[in-house]
Amino acid sequence: MEDTATPVSPQEQIASPRRAPSQQRSRERVERMLAAASALIAEQGSDAMRMGELAERAGVSIGSLYQFFPDKRAIIWALAERYTAESQACISAALAGVGDAEGLGQAFSELVDIYYRLFLAEPVMRDIWSGTQADKALRQLELADSRANAEFLTAVLRRLRPMADPTALETTAFLVWQMGEAAMRLAISVERQEGDRLVAAYKRMALRELLAE
Amino acid sequence: MEDTATPVSPQEQIASPRRAPSQQRSRERVERMLAAASALIAEQGSDAMRMGELAERAGVSIGSLYQFFPDKRAIIWALAERYTAESQACISAALAGVGDAEGLGQAFSELVDIYYRLFLAEPVMRDIWSGTQADKALRQLELADSRANAEFLTAVLRRLRPMADPTALETTAFLVWQMGEAAMRLAISVERQEGDRLVAAYKRMALRELLAE
């Protein structure tokens, strides 16, 4: 059950929907399409990826691509959705057991490191989340994902500071999380050494905020 | 004297350079092009802006557009450059006189408010800085601008904490500034009320960091 119940519905005007593959054959072909897209994005970036090239690489015709994806962005979106699903599970696990301030510090610090390494190592992820600002649908997906992740953080904060205003905690968690994603994007677009410093600084800043009061 | 004649330095691989307008007539026409671009971006966003439409709106031919701008992105870049020049002056002025922690708190808080209002009110600025991630040249411009702005902050911090490690102060200032831009982008893409809360939370978080130690 990949498709989790997420109603990640067609957010904005994400072109007309397409048939979902119902036969074994077509399901495999869709997988090949996504794999090829992933490879091409890693090699050249999603902007430079051509639909013709993608079709060839996947061993299907142009028409087949559009049988299952309404447009080019939808393919990227599908890849993005997989990443978010994966990382949400990871984040949920990391934060679930946190019971005190020290535990939060430990877990959060590790989470940041994991994310940073992931960003450095995964060209596809980097490419996708870079284009995030320009594409309405992707931006919505990222916001939804970020809210979900922030929710795990909020839960921890509520446990640590039960008397605090819930809305304030939520705002803090969401902001800290978004700042983290921004810090990652920044860190990977400068020299490695400076990037490391920036990530470390973000970590301090975020923890100061999370553990404050 | 707008510095229109700028050789719009080719940042990355920003297509072949074009002639700079040297006659009065062409300088006026370039102004009309930029004004039309600004209007169209405000109305529909830079992605939806068509070169043909832009030419018509500016009262020039397609060819004339390309006489002075190597490509579509360069037009947006030119607009962006003006915004950065303007805002840098404003920021420099706001931070120049800061002498103590309280002054910094005051000045920084006002700066954030000004930026937030600007983002809310200026669709062109919003559009341009949204596409910032996707466009190499724009991203570089934004990073350079952000560094320059952060430098003003760094100067203040050095005055307040002369014993601190200069590199650390620089990193802090740059990070805080970039987080601010990210917070703005986030704030304007959610409900107004939540946006306000997020900006307020960012302000607290940034000040806590800037005034720490």
Add this chain to the structure above:
DNA sequence: TGCAAATGTGAGGATTACTCATGTTTGTAA
């Protein structure tokens, strides 16, 4: 076995950024 639904195909339609051959205007030097 027959047939409807699902799937596969790729030449061509539609859009759009950008070029270039050609014509016009401007500043200036004789």
Add this chain to the structure above:
DNA sequence: TTACAAACATGAGTAATCCTCACATTTGCA
């Protein structure tokens, strides 16, 4: 004033690309 080179203006045409659609093939099932 005139001549002329350089700057400027033009817009039909080119190239690149996403996506459609009419038609062919395959699959699951009664």
